[in-house]
Amino acid sequence: MSITFKNLSHTYNEKTPFPSAALNNINLTIEEGTFTAIIGETGSGKSTLVQHLNALLLPTAGEVDVNGFVIKADEKIKNLKSLRRKVGLVFQFPEYQLFEETIESDVAFGPKNFGIEESIAKAKAREVLELVGLDESYLNRSPFDLSGGQKRRVAIAGILAFDPEILVLDEPTAGLDPQGAKEMMELFKKLHTDYGKTIIMVTHDMEHVLNYCDDVILLKNGEIAMKSDVKSFFKDDLTVHELDVQPPHIVDLKRRLTACGFAVDEEAFDLPSLVASLKGELQHE
Amino acid sequence: MSNMVLGRYLPLDSKIHSMDPRAKIMCMLFLLIAIFIPAGYVGYAILLAIVFVVVLMSKIGLPYIFKAMKPMLFMMIFLFVINMLVIKRGNLLFELGWFSIYDEAIFQTLYIVIRLLLMISITTLLTATTKPLDLTLGIEDLLGPFQKIGLPSHIIAMMISIALRFIPTLIEETQRIMKAQASRGVDFEEGKFMEKIRSILSLIVPLFISAFQRAEDLAYAMEARGYAPENKRTRYKLLKLRAFDVVAMIFCALVIAGLVGVAILV
Numbered sequence: 001m002s003i004t005f006k007n008l009s010h011t012y013n014e015k016t017p018f019p020s021a022a023l024n025n026i027n028l029t030i031e032e033g034t035f036t037a038i039i040g041e042t043g044s045g046k047s048t049l050v051q052h053l054n055a056l057l058l059p060t061a062g063e064v065d066v067n068g069f070v071i072k073a074d075e076k077i078k079n080l081k082s083l084r085r086k087v088g089l090v091f092q093f094p095e096y097q098l099f100e101e102t103i104e105s106d107v108a109f110g111p112k113n114f115g116i117e118e119s120i121a122k123a124k125a126r127e128v129l130e131l132v133g134l135d136e137s138y139l140n141r142s143p144f145d146l147s148g149g150q151k152r153r154v155a156i157a158g159i160l161a162f163d164p165e166i167l168v169l170d171e172p173t174a175g176l177d178p179q180g181a182k183e184m185m186e187l188f189k190k191l192h193t194d195y196g197k198t199i200i201m202v203t204h205d206m207e208h209v210l211n212y213c214d215d216v217i218l219l220k221n222g223e224i225a226m227k228s229d230v231k232s233f234f235k236d237d238l239t240v241h242e243l244d245v246q247p248p249h250i251v252d253l254k255r256r257l258t259a260c261g262f263a264v265d266e267e268a269f270d271l272p273s274l275v276a277s278l279k280g281e282l283q284h285e
Numbered sequence: 286m287s288n289m290v291l292g293r294y295l296p297l298d299s300k301i302h303s304m305d306p307r308a309k310i311m312c313m314l315f316l317l318i319a320i321f322i323p324a325g326y327v328g329y330a331i332l333l334a335i336v337f338v339v340v341l342m343s344k345i346g347l348p349y350i351f352k353a354m355k356p357m358l359f360m361m362i363f364l365f366v367i368n369m370l371v372i373k374r375g376n377l378l379f380e381l382g383w384f385s386i387y388d389e390a391i392f393q394t395l396y397i398v399i400r401l402l403l404m405i406s407i408t409t410l411l412t413a414t415t416k417p418l419d420l421t422l423g424i425e426d427l428l429g430p431f432q433k434i435g436l437p438s439h440i441i442a443m444m445i446s447i448a449l450r451f452i453p454t455l456i457e458e459t460q461r462i463m464k465a466q467a468s469r470g471v472d473f474e475e476g477k478f479m480e481k482i483r484s485i486l487s488l489i490v491p492l493f494i495s496a497f498q499r500a501e502d503l504a505y506a507m508e509a510r511g512y513a514p515e516n517k518r519t520r521y522k523l524l525k526l527r528a529f530d531v532v533a534m535i536f537c538a539l540v541i542a543g544l545v546g547v548a549i550l551v
Contacts, residue, residue, distance in 0.1 A: 056464045081470060089468040097465040099490035109487070113470030144494070158469060 001067045003030040008062035010048055022048040024222040035192045035199045037209040040219035046202045050168050054087040055080060067165065085114045088164030092171045094155035095148065103154050104139040111162045128157040132187060149180040167191060169201040185212050210234060210248040210269060218243055235266055250274065294416055301343035301414045306423030308530035313411045315537035320403050324547040329399050335540065336406045345413050353409040354402065361398050368394040421446035422524060440514050455496065462491050
């Protein structure tokens with residue numbers, strides 16, 4: 001099971017005097033169980049790409065295969081709800097989707113839409129709220145009394161509540177303080193490792209890409225400029241440079257050390273292992 | 286939403302586009318008044334001819350005007366049917382049991398349809414050739430004299446321009462929220478009555494919250510830049526009435542006079 005894009009293109013306002021191509025002939029496979037980052041400049045087509053995963057946008061050419069659910073251009077989709085249940089999409093600033101009077105019923109809203117019985121939906125709501133770090137005292141509070149970060153947790157819980165196989169996150173940490181962002185990323189990591197979710201995350205934060213993701217896809221002007229695993233992506237100094245990606249601090253540090261004549265361990269991607277490799281080298285001398 | 290025609294500005298370069306917005310608004314008002322002068326077929330023929338020429342001058346093209354008419358099509362058909370059934374005057378044209386059509390019904394309907402057609406074309410001409418901001422400047426200036434009797438013309442104009450400015454933003458917002466709720470399994474097209482209410486609620490509540498939030502942000506931003514509606518303000522863009530504008534206004538005023546003449550004579 002995997003997600004496959006085949007020759008997919010998307011043009012906004014097709015058949016009007018002002019068409020604008022957002023995606024151009026995308027061919028891509030994302031394996032089940034991976035944590036994939038999608039990066040690229042604003043307007044490179046990241047959001048357009050992920051909105052094809054639950055058929056909010058339909059391809060204007062080509063097709064997408066999401067774990068066996070095929071969406072083709074110019075073909076009517078049957079059983080859309082089963083796809084949307086499989087793919088949970090968390091939009092950028094998802095807190096604006098909150099509308100219910102209590103947090104519990106807002107989180108249970110999604111499962112109920114997918115035909116899950118009320119009592120089970122509510123039990124599920126408790127469970128996922130616990131998971132995102134909000135205890136039972138929050139259940140009957142209004143979602144509008146919460147802080148920004150808490151609202152976002154509730155909104156994400158609202159997606160997790162219907163147990164999607166694939167979780168798509170569009171810049172989930174945008175606008176959060178560093179601590180909040182870190183907690184959010186730890187949550188996604190947990191969902192990935194403990195719950196086996198396939199996670200696809202649009203992000204601008206290279207630290208998050210390096211520290212949490214397996215694979216990285218770089219989009220440029222609606223085309224895939226690069227797809228590789230994270231470590232070789234950041235190892236390859238030239239690609240990082242030429243493709244105009246701001247590297248994570250540790251990669252930058254390693255590059256500077258190399259420039260000063262140190263032999264730095266290529267595999268060292270965190271501070272302790274980098275320090276250890278340098279120590280080894282110094283003792284060697 | 287992008288194929289919505291009603292009230293959209295078309296950035297073209299024409300004699301009509303470059304007119305003073307105040308003159309354009311006055312012309313529109315004169316022509317709208319002219320529509321309601323009962324000058325019969327001659328009157329409507331004259332007005333249709335004028336509108337036709339202005340559309341050509343504005344370069345926006347007849348297809349655009351017809352597209353603007355589309356939402357009104359249903360209303361026109363509805364009026365047509367009602368008139369056919371209700372008006373029973375004039376000469377009998379057709380009869381089948383209880384069902385009969387009189388020529389007066391057809392004339393009446395035609396009048397209404399032509400009037401609607403004219404009104405929509407004239408207002409579309411104004412909005413398609415005038416930037417929303419220029420339009421509000423024009424409205425502000427035209428309401429200026431009423432300030433003496435306490436009409437806050439500047440505030441009214443500011444309200445109109447803010448409303449116009451936020452239409453596309455709110456449409457975008459609506460689409461965003463619809464997509465987010467669709468991802469949570471909301472079906473905006475189908476479903477039972479109660480589900481439908483729920484789904485509309487899931488759209489309306491966030492939309493209102495964000496609109497209020499935007500209003501608050503905008504108010505603070507305006508205040509931070511020292512906006513005070515009662516103060517005297519200068520303008521970056523000064524409106525200037527040119528010969529063509531004056532001629533156009535006099536022409537439109539003469540159309541009214543002419544049609545009144547026709548109405549009396551006929």
